[in-house]
Structure formats: C-alpha cells, structure tokens
Amino acid sequence: MRSPKLLRHAWTVASKDLLVEFRSRTAILSVAVFVVLVFVVFQFGHDPTAVSNVDLAPSILWVTFTFAAILAMNRAFQLELENQALDGLLLAPIERSSIYLGKLIANLVLVAGVELIGVPLLALFFNVRVLPYLGPLLALIALATIGFVAVGTLFSAMTTRTRFADLLLPVLLLPFMIPPLSWAVLATGRLLAGRPLSEIVGWLNMLAVYDIVFVTLAVFLFPATVNE
Amino acid sequence: MLLAEALRHSFGAVRALDDVSFGLQPGQTLAVFGPNGAGKTTLLKVLAGLIRPQRGRAQVDGGRRAIGWIGHQPQLYGQLTVRENLRFWASLYDVPESEFLLRKDSLLVRLGLQDHEHRRVSELSRGLVQRAAIARALIHDPRVLLLDEPFTGLDRMAAEELRELLSEDAAEGRASVLVTHNVDEGAELATHIAFMRAGRFAHFAPRAGRGPQQVSEDYRNAIA
Numbered sequence: 001m002r003s004p005k006l007l008r009h010a011w012t013v014a015s016k017d018l019l020v021e022f023r024s025r026t027a028i029l030s031v032a033v034f035v036v037l038v039f040v041v042f043q044f045g046h047d048p049t050a051v052s053n054v055d056l057a058p059s060i061l062w063v064t065f066t067f068a069a070i071l072a073m074n075r076a077f078q079l080e081l082e083n084q085a086l087d088g089l090l091l092a093p094i095e096r097s098s099i100y101l102g103k104l105i106a107n108l109v110l111v112a113g114v115e116l117i118g119v120p121l122l123a124l125f126f127n128v129r130v131l132p133y134l135g136p137l138l139a140l141i142a143l144a145t146i147g148f149v150a151v152g153t154l155f156s157a158m159t160t161r162t163r164f165a166d167l168l169l170p171v172l173l174l175p176f177m178i179p180p181l182s183w184a185v186l187a188t189g190r191l192l193a194g195r196p197l198s199e200i201v202g203w204l205n206m207l208a209v210y211d212i213v214f215v216t217l218a219v220f221l222f223p224a225t226v227n228e
Numbered sequence: 229m230l231l232a233e234a235l236r237h238s239f240g241a242v243r244a245l246d247d248v249s250f251g252l253q254p255g256q257t258l259a260v261f262g263p264n265g266a267g268k269t270t271l272l273k274v275l276a277g278l279i280r281p282q283r284g285r286a287q288v289d290g291g292r293r294a295i296g297w298i299g300h301q302p303q304l305y306g307q308l309t310v311r312e313n314l315r316f317w318a319s320l321y322d323v324p325e326s327e328f329l330l331r332k333d334s335l336l337v338r339l340g341l342q343d344h345e346h347r348r349v350s351e352l353s354r355g356l357v358q359r360a361a362i363a364r365a366l367i368h369d370p371r372v373l374l375l376d377e378p379f380t381g382l383d384r385m386a387a388e389e390l391r392e393l394l395s396e397d398a399a400e401g402r403a404s405v406l407v408t409h410n411v412d413e414g415a416e417l418a419t420h421i422a423f424m425r426a427g428r429f430a431h432f433a434p435r436a437g438r439g440p441q442q443v444s445e446d447y448r449n450a451i452a
Contacts, residue, residue: 005322012319016305016312023307023348079305088303088364091276092320093293227280 006101009094013102018109020079027075031068031114036121038064043125053126058188061122062181065115065145070170072110073152076103077160090226100222104153104215111149115141133191140191140200143207144184147214151176154218158225180210229254229289229403230372235274236283237427244270245281246427252420254371254401257394259414259435261407261447262424268407271424272297272374275405288372293321296370300380302361306350310341310360313349314367321368328367335363338393355386362390366397373397373404379413391417415443423450 021027042060080086089099119137123130130137152173159168184207187200230252237245244267252258262268273279275286276295288294297303304313311332318328336342339359349357358381365373373394379387394404394417406414407424415421415435421443423431431450438446 009320012316016308016316019312020305020307082306083304084299084301085303085305087278087299087301088297088317089320090278091292091295091297092317093291093322094320 006095006098009098010101010105013089013099014105014109017076017079017103017106021075021106021110027072027110028113031071031110032117034071035064035068035114035118038067039118039121039125054128054192055189057122057126057128057192058185060126061118061188062144062185064118065111065141066148066177066181068114068118069107069111069145069149069152070173072114073107073149073156074166074169076107076153077156078165081160086226096223096226097219099226100153100157100219103157104150104218107149107153108146111145112142115145128192129194130192132194136197136200137188137191140184140187140204140207143204143211144180147180147207147210148173148177150211150215150218154222154225157222176214180207183207230275230405231287232271232275232284233286234284235271235281235286237270237274237279237281239270243267243427245274245284247284248427248429249284250420250422250429250432252372252403252405254403255398256419257398257404257406257417258420258422259406259408259418260422260424261409261411261414261443263409263451266424267427268409268424269376270427272376272405272407276374290371293368294371296365296368296373297376298362298365298373298378299376300378302349302357302364304349304357304360304364307348309346309348310336310352310363311345313360314363317364318367323368331367331369332363335366339363340389354381355383358382358386358390362393371402373402375404375406377408378406379408379410387413411444411447412440415440421446423447425451 038060046056080089090096119130122128152169155169155172159165159172162168183203187203190199232248232250235245235248248271250258260268260271270279274281275288276297277292308316314332315328336345339362341356341359341363344352344356349360352360378390382390398404406417408414418435421433421435422429431446
C-alpha cells in the first residue's frame with residue numbers, strides 16, 4: 001500500500017514543479033541559452049585540424065549537460081523556499097522520500113529536455129553522425145544523467161537553506177560526478193567513433209549500478225537532510 | 229486533542245522552549261503572546277512535528293493529517309492559480325476529488341475568493357494571498373489549527389474577517405494555537421491565554437472573560 005502512495009505523492013510534487021517551471025521558464029530558458037552558447041563558442045574556438053570533432057564532441061557534450069543540470073538542480077529546492085512552501089511539504093502527511101522522488105523526476109524531465117536540444121545541436125555544430133548510434137547514445141545519456149541528477153537533487157536539498165547554496169552544490173557534487181561523467185565521456189567517444197557496442201557495455205553496466213546505488217541511498221538519506 | 233508535555237528545545241546555547249506544558253480540547257483556542265525570540269514559533273513547529281523536541285513530547289490526535297498551519301508566509305506557489313495550489317495541497321493530504329471540489333467551493337465563498345480562483349497567486353494582493361493561505365490550511369479539514377502571526381500584513385477588515393472565521397471554526401470544534409507578539413490581535417479569540425518569555429510560559433490560564441485591555445495589562449505585568 002505504501003509504494004503506490006509514495007509514487008502518487010512523488011508525481012504530485014513533480015507535476016507541480018514542472019507546471020511552475022513551464023509557467024516561469026526560469027531554469028529551462030537560461031539552461032537552453034547556455035547550451036547553445038557553449039556549442040557556438042567551442043565551434044568557433046577550436047581548430048579541427050588539431051583535434052578532430054569526434055574526439056572533442058563527447059567532452060563538450062558532457063560539460064554542457066553537467067552545467068545545465070547544476071543550474072536546473074539549484075532551482076529545485078529554492079522554489080520551495082518561496083513563501084516557505086518547504087515547511088508545508090514537511091508538514092504534509094506524506095513520506096518525505098516522496099518529496100525527493102518528485103524533485104528527482106522533475107529535474108530529470110528538465111535535464112532530459114535540455115539533452116534533447118543538445119544532441120541535435122551537437123550533430124549540427126560539430127558535424128558528427130549521431131543517427132546510426134542514436135539508441136545506444138540515448139541509453140547512455142539516460143543512465144549517466146539519472147546518476148548525477150540523483151546525487152545532485154539530494155545535495156540541492158542539503159544546501160538550499162545555506163547562504164552559499166549556489167556555490168556549495170557544485171563543490172559537493174564534483175567528487176560524485178567524476179565517475180559517471182568519465183564513464184559517459186569515454187563511452188560517448190567510442191560510440192561516435194563508430195566502435196562496436198560491446199566496447200561500451202561495461203560502462204553502461206557501471207552506470208546502471210551507480211544509478212541503483214545512489215538513487216537508493218538518496219531516497220533513504222533525504223528525510224535526514226530536511227530535518228531541522 | 230492536543231497535548232504538550234514538558235517540552236524543551238535549545239538552539240545552541242539559546243533555550244527556545246523550557247518546560248512548556250498544556251493541553252487543548254476541541255473548540256478551545258490558546259493564544260500565546262510574547263516578544264520576538266520568546267520561542268513562540270519554535271513551540272508551533274514542535275507541535276506540528278517540524279522540530280523534534282530534545283525533551284518532552286507533543287501529541288496531536290490524528291497526527292500530521294489533523295494539523296493545519298497558517299503563518300505569515302502563505303506556503304503557496306506564485307506561478308500557480310489559487311485553484312491549482314489548493315488542488316496540490318489537497319492531493320498531498322489524499323483528499324478525494326469530490327470532497328476537494330465541495331471544500332474548495334465552500335472555502336472560496338467563505339473567504340471571498342470565488343472571483344479569484346483562476347488567478348495566479350503572484351497576481352493577488354497581500355490580503356487575498358493570506359485568504360488563499362487560509363483556504364490552503366483548511367482544505368483538508370484539519371481538527372487542529374496552528375497560527376503563526378496570521379494577521380501580519382492584513383488590513384483591518386481582512387484581520388476582522390480572519391477573526392470571524394476562526395471564531396466560527398472554534399464553534400465547530402476545531403482547536404487552535406495562535407502565536408503573536410501583538411496582544412490586541414488575538415485576545416478575543418482565545419479561551420486560554422499564555423504569555424511566553426525566554427522559552428517559558430510566564431503565565432497560562434483560561435481567559436475567563438478578560439477583554440483585550442485586561443489581557444494587555446496582564447501581559448505587561450507578566451513580561452516586564
């Protein structure tokens with residue numbers, strides 16, 4: 001009986017966050033502009049005769065997604081500080097984990113939106129072929145994103161009531177982001193270079209394990225992070 | 229219905245609650261007066277379960293589901309309409325759709341918000357926002373209301389309407405704890421009066437027919 005309620009409350013929180021974001025467009029617009037800006041700057045700034053586009057594209061793709069995700073995650077709990085809505089959420093007779101899961105779902109939808117813009121732009125600006133590897137590439141992006149957004153959403157809850165939330169989140173998040181990001185960059189490089197899928201299966205497995213471990217940990221740790 | 233037993237809580241060296249005890253029955257209203265920093269909001273947060281006291285216990289029959297909170301911050305989302313906000317909070321309290329519609333319509337009429345149902349909260353005046361916050365707090369029909377400086381920012385007429393609403397609710401059996409630093413604002417609503425200083429109840433007694441002026445004088449004597 002607990003799980004359906006947990007998921008229903010999580011969805012209630014997530015759909016509210018997405019509706020607020022849809023109305024204000026605060027995070028998605030700034031993040032989308034940031035993504036386009038990074039691609040433009042790198043496109044004009046690098047010498048393709050020194051480093052090939054296929055070699056450069058994975059790093060740029062993941063740097064862009066990472067910063068875009070941090071911008072979006074910073075906003076997740078700041079929204080709840082407006083009019084002290086966080087106290088209302090904590091007072092509601094719901095599992096506190098459902099607040100975390102709701103925020104995680106909303107953050108994933110936002111970051112996925114940015115990634116759906118980013119992948120075609122990458123193909124356009126860097127002239128790399130993504131269509132032949134689209135399925136595995138999307139699976140890779142999804143697995144890597146779930147991992148670092150799960151950790152980032154937890155840290156966002158921890159830092160949001162501090163004076164330096166914008167600074168603390170990336171600092172705390174960095175050590176936890178390095179493993180999934182490095183695996184994602186390496187696997188993306190192999191994919192875009194047209195190497196066989198068997199070469200990235202190991203990284204996909206590690207990303208899946210990372211996701212399971214950190215989503216589970218975050219669900220259990222979240223209630224402690226919001227207690228006064 | 230509501231019981232506080234020997235509550236103690238400190239923030240570092242500052243003792244916010246020091247041996248606070250009281251009980252309330254249905255229909256009773258406790259008004260807690262005290263200067264800033266006396267521990268009033270901490271008391272409410274402990275009663276609501278937002279802070280776990282270091283000693284003592286607070287118990288509300290029905291748990292968190294039975295509590296409604298009205299503070300000086302409305303706990304509403306500016307980008308959502310009044311209706312969307314009410315629906316969101318009702319969903320978290322598992323209010324069935326049919327009950328939600330009935331309660332929402334009744335509250336909006338009662339609070340004079342029926343013409344503002346589809347307006348975003350960010351577009352409303354301070355007084356209307358506070359009314360919407362009251363609707364939010366009552367949408368799940370709580371048996372206990374916790375009120376933290378609820379008159380802050382309200383004009384005289386809106387404050388009078390809030391007092392009327394709280395009186396009606398008390399008559400229907402809802403218990404309330406109201407904290408404020410302004411003695412003139414809550415005395416008439418109360419069945420019980422407490423004066424709080426440095427985390428302690430310096431005075432706790434039934435109002436027993438005392439008017440705001442008498443309560444004000446008692447407050448000055450107790451706190452001075």
